[in-house]
Amino acid sequence: MKISLPYSKNKRYLTGIDWIIHVLNYMTLKETGTGFMSQVILELHGKVDALQIESSLSAFMKKYPVLNGHTSRDFNLAPYWKIPAAGTGKISFEIIHLTNSHKEGASFDDVLTSLEKGINRPFRNRKEHVAFHLITKGGKSYVAMTFDHLVFDARNAEAFLNIFQKDWEGGEDSGNMTITEPAHLSMWMDKFKAGQRVNRAFLQIADRVPPRVLPLPPGKKIGFKFKILSFSREAAEAITENAFNKAGYLMLMPYALSASVSALHEIFAGRGFASGNYVIPVSIDTRKKEEVMRQVFFNNVSFFIFKVGADLAVRFPELLKSVKEQMYNQVKADLPGDICKASLLMRIAPLPLLGSLLKIYLKGQIASFSFSYVGETSYESSCFMDNKIINIFHMPRVPVPPGIGIFFQQSKENLNIILSYIDGMLTDEESGKIFDLLKSRLGVE
Amino acid sequence: MNKESGEIEETLIKEVAAILSMDQGSVGPEVPLHEMGLDSLGFVELLVVIEKTFKIRLMESGLTRNDFKTIRSLASKIRVMA
Numbered sequence: 001m002k003i004s005l006p007y008s009k010n011k012r013y014l015t016g017i018d019w020i021i022h023v024l025n026y027m028t029l030k031e032t033g034t035g036f037m038s039q040v041i042l043e044l045h046g047k048v049d050a051l052q053i054e055s056s057l058s059a060f061m062k063k064y065p066v067l068n069g070h071t072s073r074d075f076n077l078a079p080y081w082k083i084p085a086a087g088t089g090k091i092s093f094e095i096i097h098l099t100n101s102h103k104e105g106a107s108f109d110d111v112l113t114s115l116e117k118g119i120n121r122p123f124r125n126r127k128e129h130v131a132f133h134l135i136t137k138g139g140k141s142y143v144a145m146t147f148d149h150l151v152f153d154a155r156n157a158e159a160f161l162n163i164f165q166k167d168w169e170g171g172e173d174s175g176n177m178t179i180t181e182p183a184h185l186s187m188w189m190d191k192f193k194a195g196q197r198v199n200r201a202f203l204q205i206a207d208r209v210p211p212r213v214l215p216l217p218p219g220k221k222i223g224f225k226f227k228i229l230s231f232s233r234e235a236a237e238a239i240t241e242n243a244f245n246k247a248g249y250l251m252l253m254p255y256a257l258s259a260s261v262s263a264l265h266e267i268f269a270g271r272g273f274a275s276g277n278y279v280i281p282v283s284i285d286t287r288k289k290e291e292v293m294r295q296v297f298f299n300n301v302s303f304f305i306f307k308v309g310a311d312l313a314v315r316f317p318e319l320l321k322s323v324k325e326q327m328y329n330q331v332k333a334d335l336p337g338d339i340c341k342a343s344l345l346m347r348i349a350p351l352p353l354l355g356s357l358l359k360i361y362l363k364g365q366i367a368s369f370s371f372s373y374v375g376e377t378s379y380e381s382s383c384f385m386d387n388k389i390i391n392i393f394h395m396p397r398v399p400v401p402p403g404i405g406i407f408f409q410q411s412k413e414n415l416n417i418i419l420s421y422i423d424g425m426l427t428d429e430e431s432g433k434i435f436d437l438l439k440s441r442l443g444v445e
Numbered sequence: 446m447n448k449e450s451g452e453i454e455e456t457l458i459k460e461v462a463a464i465l466s467m468d469q470g471s472v473g474p475e476v477p478l479h480e481m482g483l484d485s486l487g488f489v490e491l492l493v494v495i496e497k498t499f500k501i502r503l504m505e506s507g508l509t510r511n512d513f514k515t516i517r518s519l520a521s522k523i524r525v526m527a
Contacts, residue, residue, distance in 0.1 A: 248508025250478065253485035284486060288466045321505075328504045331486070332493045375484045 011074075012066065012081040012298070013183045016343025019079060021149050021299050022071065023358065024399035026351040031400040032422070033221040036149045038396035039119040040157045042379075044141045044387035050134055053143065053385065054093045057132055060164050062089040066179055066297055067151055068127045078183040079347050081150075081298070084127070092124065092131035111137055112226060118146055119395050120223035143384060144395075153299045154394055154409075155285055158378035159292045165381045177296055184344045194341035201335055202361045205307045210363035211279040212268050212310065213402055217424030224397045227419040227431050235444050236415035242443040247320050253373040253408075254323045257282065257306065258316065259441035260371055260406040261323075263434050265313035267426070278308040278368040284336060285374070292378045302336035316441070370398050370405030377411050396420055406438075453499070453520040453527075460494045461516060474516040488513075495519075501526050 014022070025036040061067060065087035072082045096114050118133040129148035134141065147157045163177075216222075231239065243255035261278055282304040287295065306326050312319045330336070346354055358366055379392055393416045398405035403422035408415065419434055426434070439445050454474050461478070462469040464487045472481065478488065489504075496502050501523060506512075512522045 244510055249510045249513040250483060250485055250488040251508060286486060290466065324504060327485075328489055328492065331489045332496070373485070376482075 010083045012179050013181045014079045017299050019347045020343050023351050023354045027355045028400045034122045036399055039144050039146045040394050041142055041144045042384045042389055043391040046387050048141045048387050050095050058089050058091050061091050062087040067129055070126050094133045096135045098137040111135055115144055118144055153301050155292050155378045156296050159296045162379045178294055179297055191341050191345050194338040195345055197338045198342040205305055206361045209276050210365045211368050212273050212276040213365050213368055214425050216403055223423045224420055225423045226395050229417040229435050231415040233413050238444055239442045254327055256373050256408045257371055258320045258323050259438055261308050261313050262441050263437035266437055267430050277310055280306045280371050281367050283372045302339050304330050367402045369402050373408040375410050450520050450524050453523050454516055457516045464490050477514045499523050499527050
């Protein structure tokens with residue numbers, strides 16, 4: 001694989017979105033002791049050869065020194081990712097063998113507990129950004145790649161594993177991968193105008209009172225808990241059918257977001273919240289699959305910001321209408337594009353300052369919960385090494401605040417819904433209720 | 446199909462191809478948009494282009510599958526509304 005680095009072999013300038021991710025990482029680290037990390041998990045049929053996986057991944061990772069980089073600032077103050085001359089061949093690789101539980105239903109809970117330990121463990125040092133865990137349980141194996149959001153977004157992490165698989169199969173070169181990024185130190189007026197538009201959009205979202213948020217549990221070393229709901233192809237098709245009928249053709253994302261708002265509202269209402277609306281940032285990735293394969297590293301997302309009145313959350317048709325209208329208006333105004341441009345201006349601000357500035361609009365808060373809908377996997381093969389894939393799912397640590405998020409993610413055969421929250425933020429009863437309500441709203445009880 | 450519908454179809458094919466990064470020749474007027482890989486975001490981008498080009502705002506129209514599923518059905522809908 002050829003990697004082009006025309007500017008400098010050891011420097012990759014950070015985009016504004018990369019810098020926002022750095023801020024979210026800083027805030028999450030400050031609140032929980034661990035950064036803004038995520039995990040992509042391949043659930044596989046059969047047992048895998050642990051030694052072979054570890055050695056293959058080690059050899060592969062060594063080709064990408066970018067994964068052992070760290071953040072620095074240039075003489076012109078533009079932040080960049082400093083790439084070492086050579087990658088390390090020593091990767092974090094943990095093997096966990098779980099014995100079969102007598103209770104079949106408890107089987108995945110054991111796996112989930114092990115995965116949670118993996119995603120809640122900080123990286124060993126500032127130059128480590130990827131770690132692997134192999135969990136075996138009965139006739140299944142789980143290969144989990146924990147990654148730092150500073151180096152990958154969700155689709156990029158899948159794409160990276162996809163390149164590994166192609167490399168392992170000895171397949172064709174998948175093309176030229178680009179790591180370069182200009183410093184973006186020109187066209188200032190364009191960026192300032194985008195900043196004005198983003199500012200106006202945020203002022204429209206701001207109310208006199210802060211949005212509804214669930215309080216963070218006390219403590220500074222808090223892990224994340226996860227609940228995962230996997231729908232079969234048939235159930236996923238039924239959800240799509242319901243979305244097309246209730247929200248309109250191809251309106252799956254607004255339908256899923258509306259169902260999520262509606263479900264979480266019940267929890268807020270059950271806690272006695274009486275004031276404030278909901279503010280939900282939705283991360284989006286507009287790249288086509290080929291583009292993902294070219295831009296495998298760093299972050300290529302942007303955001304929509306939705307505001308939903310608490311009164312609408314109980315009236316599903318009106319909630320849907322509002323979400324669709326907001327999405328339309330934000331696409332028309334190109335808010336995601338403006339956020340990309342405007343965020344380039346923010347790179348001058350140190351992370352603690354920018355973290356505080358982000359909270360100004362919403363009276364000390366950032367959002368009620370995070371949401372995303374990833375409709376297309378970047379992992380192409382039906383196998384990982386020689387093992388057939390059953391499912392691919394993600395376990396993201398949500399930025400803190402808000403420390404809670406709902407993610408819809410399509411793998412090859414399944415639609416997965418992942419609820420991610422700071423341990424102690426929800427009771428088991430509440431997290432179970434959220435999934436029951438989601439199933440009900442999506443019409444697949 | 447009359448000349449007007451044909452022109453609308455051509456415009457839509459061009460836009461769908463741009464959104465999906467496909468060759469215009471690969472965009473079939475009778476292939477359901479979701480089978481071509483269009484998702485919610487891509488579809489909303491298309492609706493915005495339709496508003497800018499034909500001055501019709503379709504987002505509030507119900508987005509029924511029969512009217513929106515293919516470029517051909519969408520072109521008919523636009524022709525009736527324009």
